[in-house]
Amino acid sequence: MSNPNHGPDAYLREEMLPEMPPPPRETGMVKWLHENLFSGPVNAGLTVLGLLIVWFLFDHFYPWFAHSVWNASSLPECRKIIAETWGEGAGGACFAVIRERWNQYIYGFYPPGLYWRPTLVFGLLFVALAPILFSISRNIRRIVLLTAAIVTVLSLVALNTPPIWLGVAVAIFAVALLVAERRQMWLLGFSAFYPLLGVWLIWGGSFWWIIMILAGMGFGSLAFIIAGRLSPLLAGSSAIVVTLLVWVFLSGDAAKDAENLYSLAIARVDSEAIGGFLLAITIGVAGITMSLPLGIVLALARRSDMFLVSSLAVIFIEFIRGVPLITLLFVAQLLLNYFLPPGTSFDIVLRVIIMVTLFAAAYMAEVIRGGLAALPTGQYEAADALGLDYWKAQRLIVLPQALKISIPGIVSTFIGMFKDTTLVAFVGLYEPLKNISDAVRANIEWKGIYWEPFIFVGAIFFIICFSMSRYSMYLERRLQRDNR
Amino acid sequence: MKRTVFWGALAVTAMTAGAAAADTLSEVKNRGELNCGVNPGLVGFAAPDANGNWAGFDVDLCKAVAAAVLGDPGKVKYVPLTGQTRFTGLSSGEVDLLARNSTWSFSRDTDLKLDFAGVNYYDGQGFMVRKDLGVTSTKELDGATICIQTGTTTELNLADYFKANGMEYQPVNIDSNAEGEQQYMAGACDAYTTDISGLAATRAAFADPENHVILPEVISKEPLAPAVRHGDNNWGDIVRWTLNALIAAEEYGITSKNIEELAKSSENPEVQRILGVTDDLGAMIGLDKEWAKRAIQASGNYGEIFAANVGEQTPIGLARGLNAQWTQGGLLYAQPFR
Numbered sequence: 001m002s003n004p005n006h007g008p009d010a011y012l013r014e015e016m017l018p019e020m021p022p023p024p025r026e027t028g029m030v031k032w033l034h035e036n037l038f039s040g041p042v043n044a045g046l047t048v049l050g051l052l053i054v055w056f057l058f059d060h061f062y063p064w065f066a067h068s069v070w071n072a073s074s075l076p077e078c079r080k081i082i083a084e085t086w087g088e089g090a091g092g093a094c095f096a097v098i099r100e101r102w103n104q105y106i107y108g109f110y111p112p113g114l115y116w117r118p119t120l121v122f123g124l125l126f127v128a129l130a131p132i133l134f135s136i137s138r139n140i141r142r143i144v145l146l147t148a149a150i151v152t153v154l155s156l157v158a159l160n161t162p163p164i165w166l167g168v169a170v171a172i173f174a175v176a177l178l179v180a181e182r183r184q185m186w187l188l189g190f191s192a193f194y195p196l197l198g199v200w201l202i203w204g205g206s207f208w209w210i211i212m213i214l215a216g217m218g219f220g221s222l223a224f225i226i227a228g229r230l231s232p233l234l235a236g237s238s239a240i241v242v243t244l245l246v247w248v249f250l251s252g253d254a255a256k257d258a259e260n261l262y263s264l265a266i267a268r269v270d271s272e273a274i275g276g277f278l279l280a281i282t283i284g285v286a287g288i289t290m291s292l293p294l295g296i297v298l299a300l301a302r303r304s305d306m307f308l309v310s311s312l313a314v315i316f317i318e319f320i321r322g323v324p325l326i327t328l329l330f331v332a333q334l335l336l337n338y339f340l341p342p343g344t345s346f347d348i349v350l351r352v353i354i355m356v357t358l359f360a361a362a363y364m365a366e367v368i369r370g371g372l373a374a375l376p377t378g379q380y381e382a383a384d385a386l387g388l389d390y391w392k393a394q395r396l397i398v399l400p401q402a403l404k405i406s407i408p409g410i411v412s413t414f415i416g417m418f419k420d421t422t423l424v425a426f427v428g429l430y431e432p433l434k435n436i437s438d439a440v441r442a443n444i445e446w447k448g449i450y451w452e453p454f455i456f457v458g459a460i461f462f463i464i465c466f467s468m469s470r471y472s473m474y475l476e477r478r479l480q481r482d483n484r
Numbered sequence: 485m486k487r488t489v490f491w492g493a494l495a496v497t498a499m500t501a502g503a504a505a506a507d508t509l510s511e512v513k514n515r516g517e518l519n520c521g522v523n524p525g526l527v528g529f530a531a532p533d534a535n536g537n538w539a540g541f542d543v544d545l546c547k548a549v550a551a552a553v554l555g556d557p558g559k560v561k562y563v564p565l566t567g568q569t570r571f572t573g574l575s576s577g578e579v580d581l582l583a584r585n586s587t588w589s590f591s592r593d594t595d596l597k598l599d600f601a602g603v604n605y606y607d608g609q610g611f612m613v614r615k616d617l618g619v620t621s622t623k624e625l626d627g628a629t630i631c632i633q634t635g636t637t638t639e640l641n642l643a644d645y646f647k648a649n650g651m652e653y654q655p656v657n658i659d660s661n662a663e664g665e666q667q668y669m670a671g672a673c674d675a676y677t678t679d680i681s682g683l684a685a686t687r688a689a690f691a692d693p694e695n696h697v698i699l700p701e702v703i704s705k706e707p708l709a710p711a712v713r714h715g716d717n718n719w720g721d722i723v724r725w726t727l728n729a730l731i732a733a734e735e736y737g738i739t740s741k742n743i744e745e746l747a748k749s750s751e752n753p754e755v756q757r758i759l760g761v762t763d764d765l766g767a768m769i770g771l772d773k774e775w776a777k778r779a780i781q782a783s784g785n786y787g788e789i790f791a792a793n794v795g796e797q798t799p800i801g802l803a804r805g806l807n808a809q810w811t812q813g814g815l816l817y818a819q820p821f822r
Binding site for chain 2: 075079100101103104108109110111112270272273330333334335337338425426427428430434435437438439440441442443444447448450
């Protein structure tokens with residue numbers, strides 16, 4: 001082969017070298033190891049040290065896990081089984097305590113015959129959350145709802161739910177699945193009704209109370225419509241006044257009378273009976289759902305131009321943030337009794353929920369204020385230039401962007417708050433980490449057990465908190481607009 | 485330290501506002517339920533079982549009082565109170581009666597405005613050590629590390645005792661009994677100190693109880709007593725005499741088994757008065773004739789309660805010791821029913 005344009009070539013490559021694989025150092029496993037673990041003497045040393053630590057931990061704890069006993073009725077029995085199976089002196093975990101007492105870790109001292117009620121409430125939580133958390137993707141919504149429906153119904157069957165309620169549960173899930181396919185916004189109606197339903201199912205009592213509370217709201221919105229014809233300012237305030245008046249003066253008696261006429265009551269359960277993860281999740285969910293709106297309002301108030309509004313918000317936020325949560329809980333348990341008239345008993349779980357909510361709301365307000373501050377002034381000015389009033393500007397322009405920026409902070413606050421629910425141990429409520437474990441240990445069969453409950457409870461906390469964290473990352477990805 | 489100040493402040497608030505509930509008896513009757521403050525979990529004294537039913541030595545006193553006042557030992561709401569919140573819980577009206585293994589001491593009786601209704605368990609502080617430590621007396625514990633629960637009288641006793649004997653110690657502060665056991669087992673401390681009853685229960689739960697000894701010295705007096713609020717003397721009387729009825733019942737041989745029979749046939753005038761056969765003692769404290777009979781029926785007399793919860797037949801295996809009747813060389817001495 002010669003080049004027609006030039007003279008004879010000094011050197012002409014006659015054949016192509018075959019492609020060679022890259023040198024072993026630059027490929028695959030070896031390259032990865034070289035780059036990530038052994039790139040230099042210091043890093044190599046650190047890697048070896050790390051591996052040694054991992055090995056040490058594994059070596060230390062593996063036998064303990066491997067010698068787990070799941071079937072025993074007391075700690076001495078556990079020890080006997082371990083000694084018989086793995087020889088005298090062998091250590092081993094006694095997870096039998098979880099097997100024996102799992103119900104108390106999950107439900108506290110809730111009456112065992114009624115376990116299906118909190119379980120149903122937990123399952124329906126996903127229906128209530130679906131249109132809020134999974135509104136973007138129909139696919140994910142379908143998966144979440146279907147999983148929740150199947151798991152809940154199976155659990156309900158296992159817990160001997162009365163057939164009527166099993167039917168109700170199946171019906172709600174079926175309708176929710178259908179509605180979620182086409183008209184998911186309709187599910188928001190269920191989400192709004194869910195808190196009342198949840199409270200009723202967990203604490204029991206007469207359903208007439210729920211109806212009367214709804215009736216109060218109904219009268220309130222009626223007042224809103226009527227007064228709204230006169231003046232928009234009057235509408236809001238009269239709606240609130242009418243609702244409160246109905247609640248205070250009419251609802252109680254009406255509910256009692258209605259209950260006497262036709263009973264819609266289910267067995268009442270005292271707050272003292274509520275414990276374990278039922279308590280932690282109840283406080284957590286209630287605190288999370290209430291602290292977010294409250295936090296938004298506080299953040300807006302703090303940035304408000306109105307002196308009184310902003311200083312009140314500052315005082316509230318700084319006071320709550322300056323006080324440890326435990327102090328607030330003690331106030332809820334003990335000091336409130338001095339201020340309330342003697343003889344009134346104000347549900348301890350409710351008191352704790354209020355305090356936890358206020359605490360989380362103060363932190364939430366600061367997180368959201370960070371989001372508001374991060375928004376360029378141009379956005380505010382653009383909203384003004386469009387002629388939007390304050391609330392419209394916040395709702396349509398400012399908050400969607402500010403909240404998106406704050407997602408990691410908001411979810412961090414949620415996670416922190418959920419873990420803080422274990423602090424209610426200090427006011428004598430049976431949260432799963434300390435008091436349930438102490439109560440279990442106070443029975444002579446399980447006295448002396450220590451790590452196993454911690455591991456079990458820690459694992460469940462991890463699952464819940466990790467899910468929240470993954471959800472927030474998913475949300476951040478979905479909301480990514482790459483416009484900055 | 486800060487915590488102490490905080491609780492002190494709360495207690496002062498309690499004093500000024502405390503007399504809010506003046507007539508506990510009618511309040512309890514109206515409510516139809518006795519709010520009883522108990523330990524959230526102490527082996528033998530108060531613990532909920534797998535179904536949430538409370539049982540224990542202190543719990544049985546709650547039941548007896550409920551039976552005397554309301555006629556039903558089941559009408560008790562158990563309010564678990566932690567070591568830090570127990571006295572404030574009582575003075576704030578959260579509970580009517582505190583039966584929570586609390587030591588009767590001067591400052592609690594006076595400064596904290598509590599009324600102790602009589603001792604239901606005579607305890608004392610002791611030490612547990614590993615046998616291979618070779619220690620046979622607390623006097624040999626100079627320089628030892630000692631696991632001690634904070635916020636209790638045991639903490640103060642420990643300091644007093646070592647100071648009085650010119651010895652040094654290194655405290656390892658713990659928060660709960662379970663943590664103390666763990667620290668002690670892990671070798672974080674040479675000795676573990678708490679009330680002897682607690683030590684016995686702890687030792688019984690060890691995998692190797694034979695390798696641990698409870699030293700013979702008892703370094704403090706811990707009269708555990710049920711408490712009520714200052715200022716409602718009638719309610720205090722009810723609790724005091726309910727406890728006395730349980731103790732007297734053992735002395736006179738009234739048990740939950742033979743009580744009906746004795747009520748019919750006993751010739752002993754004291755027994756007749758206790759059981760309401762003659763004289764109406766109940767009316768003097770605002771109760772009916774058979775109040776004490778019901779209290780004894782609830783879970784038996786003092787001896788039966790002791791045997792069922794912490795006695796030698798239970799895994800805890802406590803001997804009666806100081807808690808025997810005065811006729812048996814113990815300290816239990818019920819005032820006469822007359």
